[in-house]
Amino acid sequence: MTAPRVLLTGAAGYIGSHTWLALLEAGFRVIGLDDFSNSSPEVLNRLQTLSGTAPEFVRADVRDAMALNAVFSAEPIDAVVHFAAFKAVGESTAKPLAYYANNIGGLLALTEAMQRHACKTLVFSSSATVYGNPEQLPIREDAPLSATNPYGSTKLMGEDILRDLQRADPQWAMALLRYFNPVGAHQSGLIGEDPRGIPNNLLPFVTQVAVGRRPHLQVFGNDYNTPDGTGVRDYIHVLDLAAGHAAALYYLLDQRRPITANLGTGSGHSVLEVVRAFELASGRPVPVQFAPRRPGDIAASYADATLAHQLLGWRTTHDLAAMCADSWRWQRQNPNGLAG
Numbered sequence: 001m002t003a004p005r006v007l008l009t010g011a012a013g014y015i016g017s018h019t020w021l022a023l024l025e026a027g028f029r030v031i032g033l034d035d036f037s038n039s040s041p042e043v044l045n046r047l048q049t050l051s052g053t054a055p056e057f058v059r060a061d062v063r064d065a066m067a068l069n070a071v072f073s074a075e076p077i078d079a080v081v082h083f084a085a086f087k088a089v090g091e092s093t094a095k096p097l098a099y100y101a102n103n104i105g106g107l108l109a110l111t112e113a114m115q116r117h118a119c120k121t122l123v124f125s126s127s128a129t130v131y132g133n134p135e136q137l138p139i140r141e142d143a144p145l146s147a148t149n150p151y152g153s154t155k156l157m158g159e160d161i162l163r164d165l166q167r168a169d170p171q172w173a174m175a176l177l178r179y180f181n182p183v184g185a186h187q188s189g190l191i192g193e194d195p196r197g198i199p200n201n202l203l204p205f206v207t208q209v210a211v212g213r214r215p216h217l218q219v220f221g222n223d224y225n226t227p228d229g230t231g232v233r234d235y236i237h238v239l240d241l242a243a244g245h246a247a248a249l250y251y252l253l254d255q256r257r258p259i260t261a262n263l264g265t266g267s268g269h270s271v272l273e274v275v276r277a278f279e280l281a282s283g284r285p286v287p288v289q290f291a292p293r294r295p296g297d298i299a300a301s302y303a304d305a306t307l308a309h310q311l312l313g314w315r316t317t318h319d320l321a322a323m324c325a326d327s328w329r330w331q332r333q334n335p336n337g338l339a340g
Helices: 014-025 042-051 065-074 089-094 096-116 150-168 202-210 238-255 271-282 306-312 320-333
Strands: 005-009 029-034 056-059 079-082 121-127 173-179 181-183 217-220 235-237 259-263 288-291
Touching: 005 014, 014 029, 014 042, 014 238, 029 065, 056 065, 065 096, 079 096, 079 238, 089 096, 089 150, 096 121, 096 150, 121 150, 121 238, 150 173, 173 238, 181 202, 181 238, 202 217, 202 271, 202 320, 217 271, 235 238, 235 320, 238 259, 238 306, 259 306, 271 320
Parallel strands: 005 029, 005 079, 029 056, 079 121, 121 173, 173 259, 181 235, 217 288
Antiparallel strands: none
């Protein structure tokens, strides 16, 4: 049987690159698409080293209808995994038009191209931000939805667009995967999270402090109603997250039914817990300075991941110690990221 051919958008990014490997290992044939607006071409060399094969790749903006048509016309595409989007909460507040143009514009261009070429299987990269400030923990998929920033709004709007499309045409098989907090790196240390400028997420900031690129970690808020006063989040290893996408693709191609599922561990860790775990993994101190809470931040958020286990047969296998060890290996081997 011919391997299903999967188009992976945002393929050179942090989650995209790890998912590329997971899909190859699961027996899919992958063609990557990225414009390198938030990633590096060096990722392709690392993927070739890790997979042993030259990546099939197209450099293009996911909003480029002509480029998408060329990809879909070259060979039939069986399914799409859609990552390509801007993802920084703070930046989205400062640049809302850029976020709506890229995240919603990209989704519309992609689904229109898929519809033209009768490709109706899609895994969509959503986010736990669609739950806003959760009323109950752990968070189930049927919890109320809301958004507290433009980035979250683009994910919620993207889900709405896809639900409307599936209702209009039930032939569409879609997985809306709501990620919690991806961390970690490939165990080889060859690929990992390589933020440009000041990191937007906790662990890259912690690793940069440990490696000496930054003097201290700024922790926003130590007066939350949590065990140590710092925010609690559900951190999921990027390898577990990548495996979730392969499981979702298998499900869609086999069952042809839509699914909305959380991808998380089902438990939370505070900022200070993560710092302590990273100090143990790295043997390096991570100095902390406390700062006032940021607007829109919430005290705690962690997933109920039961549905993904029941329907996809998926569950996480990496604990916080592994997340920190793999992040440290990546940072130590790549002190300046993919630039050197």
